[in-house]
Amino acid sequence: MEIEVLNETKMPLLGRKQVSLEVTALKQSTPSRAELMKEIASKLKTEEGLLSIKRVSQRFGSNNCKVIVNVYNSADLLKKYEVYNKKPKKKAAEGQ
DSSP states (O other), X not given: OEEEEEEEEEETTTTEEEEEEEEEOTTSOOOOHXXXXXXXXXXXXXOGXXXXXXXXXXXTTOSEEEEXXXXXXXXXXXXXXOOOOOOOOHHHHHTO
């Protein structure tokens, strides 16, 4: 998996920067968010807990995808500004 930084915008009032990336996964399907978190954190030299993946978009039949990520300065700012509305699945909640 190859990652190229396309654009980086600093947002000092929100304590974050927004990074646009192009990910090339040769002969693979679209990478999962967990895989992307690990690879992007190593590329940007930051912790996984400070990243929030906003969008992963890929054209049909292409092996390139565009990823938009918010990188926060602290975990407190991440919790303050990011809202997660997904409910955990019943199987995951039961421990199966």
